Amino acid sequence: MKAPFPPIAPWFVAACLQCVVLLLPGGGSHAETPATEPEFSLHGFASQGYSNSTANNFNSSGQSGGSFDFREAVVNGRWRFAEHTSVAAQALYRAAPVSVDDGVRLDYAFLDHAFTGTLGATGGVLLGRFKNPYGFFNETRDVPFTRSGIILPQSMYTERGRPFTMSSQGILVYADLYQPWGTLGFKGSYGKPVRGGAPLEYILFSRDLPGEFEPDRAATAQLRYDGPEYGRGWSAALSYQQYAYDFSQPRSLGVDDFHFDFHTMAASLQYDSGERWKVLGEVARGKAFDGAIRLGGYLQANYRLRPDVEVFARGDLMILDERDRWGKKYAQSGRCPDYCRYAKDFSVGLNWDIRPDLQLRLEWHHVNGTAWLSGAENDLRDSTERWNLGLAQLSWRF
């Protein structure tokens, strides 16, 4: 199997992180420069996960005794070299069998020029590689400190699809309008997706074929509303995302050309009491290259027991073909059982901020179906319909 990027040993990443930490003043944030000088800031995190399941594999969870195979580390820098112009870049190390990830990649690297001048609006343009705005969480889905839970709802944010839905390169414009009734934000981008790599081949063909998915086109658009009291009240978003690839060796599939195209739209809604609880839900509807309509949606409630402890419960549903919701027709084709075409996931979890820079998460999933498992670590023809998954993750940031 060909790795999607050159492997870099975990010890090397750990050593680099350690060097960065040693070089930083306590806590790490801004370098102490006078305001008229260019400003540089550096941030990052490292996390270690543990997965254990009664059946099937999610980050090797099916191994006897569970698995510590899920690790992430990030270092990012942002340098403001002129009053309104900055460059920012982030390197990401990830070991995650579910997304055939094991190595370091350039997660984003862009030039940001902001157009500003009032307290009522901001706007700007990014050039380079940037995170794709999609739903409430896509842009920061790797960052444990920004989300509830260790894994986001898989119907919308599949771990197996993460490598190619995460970033794209080209141009992105953004604008925020601040009004007494709230903030209205827009982001839109056009360019090329990052390389498809093996994860996409496992989703489409259940194996890694000779040839590559060459980036063709990526486009995103998002309209977002946040209530006037930032951090409480209503938030809503409408998102669109498209990515397309051409397969470089279609003859290995017995065809002359193979074009992969996926369009998806999502609607997101959240109400945050600002104090102890919030409720959120998102729904998505996507159209794949083969005409199948993919549906996903979840509903989640969070409750803060203490300022540093939050618990949540979530119900998540994924359907791979709207016209064959429960996979009956697909099962007749003999490719996999009906339950590989949907997944109902009920989960509960706990997030504990042990210190501002250290966080422990625990969560438990009861899943009916295997639609979001990866063919890279499961034989989907011989998977188990009902299974339980326990996850733990410790994260540290600087």
Added chain:
Amino acid sequence: MRNWILVLTLLGGSLLSAHAAPGGADGEPAGESAIEVIVAPDVPVDTLTVNQLRLIFSLRLRSWPNGAPIRVVTEPDDAPVHQAFCRTHLGVYANSLRIAWNRLIYTGLAAGPTVVNGEAAMLERVANLPGAIGYVRQGERGDAGVRTVTVTPEPR
């Protein structure tokens, strides 16, 4: 899998019973005097609405009306004065503010705030950093060379 349920239950139970939220759900910690918002001498505003203050401290508003960059100065997340400021002036927990910061920091769209330890360091930094905004307990301002900003309710 039963072990997992047991671990979750035990941990949840012990966290719940450990102690209640410091300062209560909507409280300024007991004994904390009121907090005022301070800015560097060159900052071209005298008043801010509550929403503008929230947008500034969540790093979403990044320029003053004259185009100069806004530089947010805070104390560490677990400093009592920071937690009190978040609750009384912004109406959020410090943890929620940190999540908002992380969303911007890890997409490259903003640098984090400048973090200082203690009120003397806060006064010194805000006084000497053009475009800076921070906070300090009332009566601590002295003659450090910073200005206070009046925070007004949102006009309806």
